[in-house]
Amino acid sequence: MRGRLGWMAGLIFAAQIGMCQAMPEKTADAGIAEALPQISAQRVQADIEKLVSFGTRLTLSAQDPSSIEAGRGIGAAREWIKSEFGRYSKDCGGCLEVKTDSFTEQPTDRIPKPTEITNVYAVLKGTDQARSKRIVLVTGHYDSRNSDTLDTTGDAPGANDDASGTAVSLECARVLSKMKFPATIVFLTVAGEEQGLNGSRHFAKMAKEQGWELEAVLNNDIVGGDKSAEQDHSVVRVFSEGVPVAAKEQDVRRIRGLGGESDSASREVARYIADVGRTYDPGVKPMLIFRLDRYLRGGDHSAFNQQGFSAVRLTEYREDFRHQHQNVRTENGIEYGDVPKFVDYDYVARVARLNAATLASLAAAPAPPANVHVLTKDLENDSTLTWDAAPGATSYEVLWRATTSPQWEHDQSFGNGTKATLKVSKDNVIFGVRAVDSAGHRSLPVVPVPER
Ligand SMILES: [Zn+2]
Numbered sequence: 391m392r393g394r395l396g397w398m399a400g401l402i403f404a405a406q407i408g409m410c411q412a413m414p415e416k417t418a419d420a421g422i423a424e425a426l427p428q429i430s431a432q433r434v435q436a437d438i439e440k441l442v443s444f445g446t447r448l449t450l451s452a453q454d455p456s457s458i459e460a461g462r463g464i465g466a467a468r469e470w471i472k473s474e475f476g477r478y479s480k481d482c483g484g485c486l487e488v489k490t491d492s493f494t495e496q497p498t499d500r501i502p503k504p505t506e507i508t509n510v511y512a513v514l515k516g517t518d519q520a521r522s523k524r525i526v527l528v529t530g531h532y533d534s535r536n537s538d539t540l541d542t543t544g545d546a547p548g549a550n551d552d553a554s555g556t557a558v559s560l561e562c563a564r565v566l567s568k569m570k571f572p573a574t575i576v577f578l579t580v581a582g583e584e585q586g587l588n589g590s591r592h593f594a595k596m597a598k599e600q601g602w603e604l605e606a607v608l609n610n611d612i613v614g615g616d617k618s619a620e621q622d623h624s625v626v627r628v629f630s631e632g633v634p635v636a637a638k639e640q641d642v643r644r645i646r647g648l649g650g651e652s653d654s655a656s657r658e659v660a661r662y663i664a665d666v667g668r669t670y671d672p673g674v675k676p677m678l679i680f681r682l683d684r685y686l687r688g689g690d691h692s693a694f695n696q697q698g699f700s701a702v703r704l705t706e707y708r709e710d711f712r713h714q715h716q717n718v719r720t721e722n723g724i725e726y727g728d729v730p731k732f733v734d735y736d737y738v739a740r741v742a743r744l745n746a747a748t749l750a751s752l753a754a755a756p757a758p759p760a761n762v763h764v765l766t767k768d769l770e771n772d773s774t775l776t777w778d779a780a781p782g783a784t785s786y787e788v789l790w791r792a793t794t795s796p797q798w799e800h801d802q803s804f805g806n807g808t809k810a811t812l813k814v815s816k817d818n819v820i821f822g823v824r825a826v827d828s829a830g831h832r833s834l835p836v837v838p839v840p841e842r
Contacts, residue, residue: 413798413799413800413801416665416669417669422746422747425569425750426670426672426747429562429565429743430561437474437556437560438549439730440470441532442553444461444464444466444467446536446543446545447532447581448464448534448539448546449505449582449585449589450505451543451546452464453466453468453506464581468508468510468581471556472510475488475512475577478512479567486563486577488511489510489511489512489513490508490510491593492507492508493507495507495588495592500586501586502540509578509579509592509593510532510578511576512563512577513576514566514567514571514574514575516574517570517572518573518782521756521757522574524573524753524757526604526606526607526748526752527575527604528559528562528575528576528610528749529559529579529607529608529609530555530559530578530579530580531555531579531589531590531690532552533548533589535584535715536718537716537717538717539585545717545718547729547730549729549730549732550614551612551614551714552583552612554614554741557738559578560577562742562746562749563577566749566750571753573605573752574753578593587689587690587693589690590690591693597694597697597699598697604694605700605758606701606748606834607659607694608659608663608702609694609701609702609703609704610741610745611689612709615706615707615736615737615741616709616732616733617732617734620708621708623707623734623737625674625676625677626674626676626744627679627706627707628660628663628703629660629681630656630660630703631695632654632681632682633654634656634698635682635695635696648840649793649820653837654700657680658834658835658836659700659702659834660676660702661835662748662834662835663676663678663744664797666744666751669747672744674743678797690703691703712725712726713725754827754829755825755826755827755831755834756780756781756783756826756827757781757833758780758834758836759783760777760836762776762838763775763841773811773816774810774812775788775810775812776808777823779806779808784826784827785805786805786807786823786826787801787832788801788802788821789821790814810823820837823835824836
């Protein structure tokens with residue numbers, strides 16, 4: 391453990407030179423580390439090629455029994471995903487509950503007539519009665535499109551966008567279903583993304599209405615690592631919202647007053663992914679992007695953000711827009727279309743390992759502490775934090791960083807107490823508190839709210 395003088399000197403030093411110092415690395419969980427190599431680039435390739443084989447997966451494409459039989463259209467893709475989840479469940483003695491969330495979407499500008507949309511998901515229920523209410527979720531969209539988002543019959547291979555993200559959900563389900571966790575993991579694939587996030591919006595609303603304790607949503611969309619010259623195959627971008635879209639007026643006032651613009655719960659998930667990347671080294675480094683999404687683009691994570699859930703988006707480092715939302719063709723020697731040959735299956739597998747390590751770490755961890763407060767009754771330079779005990783926790787850590795630093799810089803354990811006083815001024819840093827279990831699994835951190 392670092393001495394008090396040591397960390398104070400470190401903090402002052404870091405602040406003086408404007409440097410961001412990362413926290414010491416944590417020890418990996420041996421079970422999680424052993425599971426990650428089972429995520430296979432060959433399986434990813436087979437999944438993506440199978441999804442592409444359905445010709446088009448446009449949400450408006452065929453889903454009648456004869457098209458499903460013929461293996462063309464979104465209905466055939468949906469049935470195949472269901473059967474895959476079912477197969478993984480058979481292999482783990484029925485440990486996965488395979489479910490669908492079906493509804494009829496009424497006409498919009500991208501949906502000309504009432505259309506049935508089906509999300510397919512598998513639930514790996516937590517083994518601890520109380521803690522299984524906590525849920526972490528990974529998602530990708532299995533629908534695709536070509537140049538015309540209303541073209542119901544033309545080919546729309548969608549190998550990168552987003553068979554790659556669908557393959558991440560499938561591989562995480564296949565490998566993590568062989569393990570047991572106290573909290574619940576949901577492996578989701580949604581439709582309707584290209585028509586306006588219809589599937590994820592319906593699913594997120596359902597989760598909200600049913601009172602799901604959804605702690606983190608990892609949305610993988612375009613994680614194929616397109617093989618263009620300027621691609622960086624060692625990096626995956628992680629987008630997270632700043633001021634939460636679901637923040638109420640009083641929350642926004644507090645955020646404004648205290649400088650909390652970079653501490654949405656979604657951003658803590660992004661930082662958690664960065665920590666997991668350092669601990670498990672899946673071969674791809676999370677690059678945190680502090681904005682909701684790319685210019686002119688949207689994704690399913692925002693549908694979860696709208697309902698007040700923490701959700702982030704993972705996307706390859708550099709997109710090639712000639713290989714997205716395009717009819718497959720060659721023009722002036724340039725190849726257009728989202729076909730498998732541009733996808734780097736090893737890269738997708740590495741991104742899937744980062745997802746699996748994050749899901750496993752969160753599902754193994756205790757609940758985050760509730761009612762985290764920083765006492766602000768009197769003017770003082772010391773900082774006192776309090777919190778409620780969290781189910782499954784054996785100790786608690788206080789984290790902090792300079793207000794200008796993107797990632798947590800320091801952590802200090804305070805045993806199993808629920809109160810800590812630090813010789814660090816709350817005026818100068820941002821604090822967080824997380825719960826830790828006896829095996830060293832760490833919860834998401836919670837940033838304190840002031841208590842007078
Ligand atoms: Zn997409």
